[in-house]
Amino acid sequence: MTTSIANVLVSQRNEILQEWMRQQLSSETMRADLVSEADLRTESDRFLEVLSRAVQSGNFNDIHAPEYKPVLEMLERFSRSRGLQGFSPSETATFVFSFKQPIFDAFRKSGDMDPAGHIENIWAANLLIDKLGLYTTEIYQQSREEVIRRQQEEMLELSTPVMEIWEGILALPLIGTLDSARTSVAMETLLQTIVETRSELAIIDITGVPTVDTLVAQHLLKTVAAARLMGADCVISGIRPQIAQTMVHLQIDLSEVVTKATLAEALRFALKRSGRATLTKNPKE
Amino acid sequence: MSDFEIIPVVESKDIVAVRHAVRQQAVKIKFSLVDQTKIVTAASELARNMFVYAGGGEVTLEVLQEDARHGLRARFVDKGPGIANIDLALRDGFTTGRGLGLGLGGAKRLVNEFSIESTPGKGTRVTITRWR
Amino acid sequence: MFAAMDRIPILRMGDFLLVTIQLDMHDQLASALQDDLTTKIAEANAKGVLIDISSLDIVDSFIGRMLATTSAMARVLGAETVVVGMQPAVAITLVELGLDLSGVHTALDVEKGMEMLRNRISLPELGNTDVRF
Numbered sequence: 001m002t003t004s005i006a007n008v009l010v011s012q013r014n015e016i017l018q019e020w021m022r023q024q025l026s027s028e029t030m031r032a033d034l035v036s037e038a039d040l041r042t043e044s045d046r047f048l049e050v051l052s053r054a055v056q057s058g059n060f061n062d063i064h065a066p067e068y069k070p071v072l073e074m075l076e077r078f079s080r081s082r083g084l085q086g087f088s089p090s091e092t093a094t095f096v097f098s099f100k101q102p103i104f105d106a107f108r109k110s111g112d113m114d115p116a117g118h119i120e121n122i123w124a125a126n127l128l129i130d131k132l133g134l135y136t137t138e139i140y141q142q143s144r145e146e147v148i149r150r151q152q153e154e155m156l157e158l159s160t161p162v163m164e165i166w167e168g169i170l171a172l173p174l175i176g177t178l179d180s181a182r183t184s185v186a187m188e189t190l191l192q193t194i195v196e197t198r199s200e201l202a203i204i205d206i207t208g209v210p211t212v213d214t215l216v217a218q219h220l221l222k223t224v225a226a227a228r229l230m231g232a233d234c235v236i237s238g239i240r241p242q243i244a245q246t247m248v249h250l251q252i253d254l255s256e257v258v259t260k261a262t263l264a265e266a267l268r269f270a271l272k273r274s275g276r277a278t279l280t281k282n283p284k285e
Numbered sequence: 286m287s288d289f290e291i292i293p294v295v296e297s298k299d300i301v302a303v304r305h306a307v308r309q310q311a312v313k314i315k316f317s318l319v320d321q322t323k324i325v326t327a328a329s330e331l332a333r334n335m336f337v338y339a340g341g342g343e344v345t346l347e348v349l350q351e352d353a354r355h356g357l358r359a360r361f362v363d364k365g366p367g368i369a370n371i372d373l374a375l376r377d378g379f380t381t382g383r384g385l386g387l388g389l390g391g392a393k394r395l396v397n398e399f400s401i402e403s404t405p406g407k408g409t410r411v412t413i414t415r416w417r
Numbered sequence: 418m419f420a421a422m423d424r425i426p427i428l429r430m431g432d433f434l435l436v437t438i439q440l441d442m443h444d445q446l447a448s449a450l451q452d453d454l455t456t457k458i459a460e461a462n463a464k465g466v467l468i469d470i471s472s473l474d475i476v477d478s479f480i481g482r483m484l485a486t487t488s489a490m491a492r493v494l495g496a497e498t499v500v501v502g503m504q505p506a507v508a509i510t511l512v513e514l515g516l517d518l519s520g521v522h523t524a525l526d527v528e529k530g531m532e533m534l535r536n537r538i539s540l541p542e543l544g545n546t547d548v549r550f
Binding site: 187191195198200227228229 | 501504505508509511518523525
């Protein structure tokens, strides 16, 4: 009785595939612009094959059992690729959920069952397909989250502008509340820019930062230390009295770091250090 | 779904082999350059410890995937003299040998998860994990 | 100038020595380099040493200590050492590792390192002589 899911998947394989294709193609969620009928047929056929093998075991419940591994792997690849291509969650899940009706039809057509057995089969198949559908949706969400995370990282990089304000002098004005991630990205970008521009001095300006906590302060100090190891120096400018107080309370040791009250002062200092006495460029040069 | 790679550490050149193996895996998992460098450096420290203090041992690399997270786990197992006082060893600057220090504290800072088990006379096992 | 196979070459440029480390050094190679450098500094009566690590994507505590020790020994022999070209990821990692590299001069590249050696200026407010975290 319970083996009939396995049976129909073998005995009515082609009919199930046809009916399933028909369901998918006529569905509102079919994206003919993104996937061709031929490709969809190949994918559907592949799913039928791995599912068919999995159910031979008699397990219709635990989709994380070893026999279902190929099924899950296939759904994973499918779901990730759909997500990347721009399918919506429901468009992606339709693949699995639209599989129900063809299976139920196949049970009916196999004919030689008592009503109780028939209902049991439908119920088991229903649960199984729901589980597989949910799995597909979870994977879809995960891969979307990865995409979003990557996009966020890219945006973070763009939003932390490191400027070359003079030959060999960089400035990184940090603005707003700093969290650990943003500060890390900003600092890595600064160090990378130091290499690319061969700048020996970087001014990190925190005028626009309302509060600095221990984590952020440590990031700053580590960046200063890393820059020194690379052969460049940092000046931290724009430390307001409140921030200075906080740093002392947090026992953050700034004795090894040059600090200036304003960005302008920091620049003046930087220019003096690099041997240029004035801020205005000599037009003759 | 795990991949395992085992690298024996028998001579000092094997420390470089460990670095390369960890680097390869970290690149495959698509760690950022900084994260790659951190775990490769940590692995180098721990592999060297194993070689210097225990005469060698075995490094096992495991690629991890938990939900959406990808990670790399490295286990350093030796049958050396073991560490009597782990807390002391984790403190920076602690040395038992020729002024080299165990570097455990440093390696710990470079990874997300760090665990160490050691039995004097039997051996030591250090496990580090870095998540993407 | 090779003393033997599998040793890192040391170039002589006037009063200075230049070493370019281009491969992932195993411990013995690093130790050999340290020995070769100190020998050569004495031989050539060098006044400066440039160690180019711009190709190194890993500097662990062993190599870090080798750089610090070489620098200290060179100083005793009358030469200043500048380590140039450390990659950002390596610098970030070394800071996290907590290695004490105070006493090691650093510069962005060979050209700036050379300039530093020629000037031998110890800057009053920003000492690029102490690399300490």
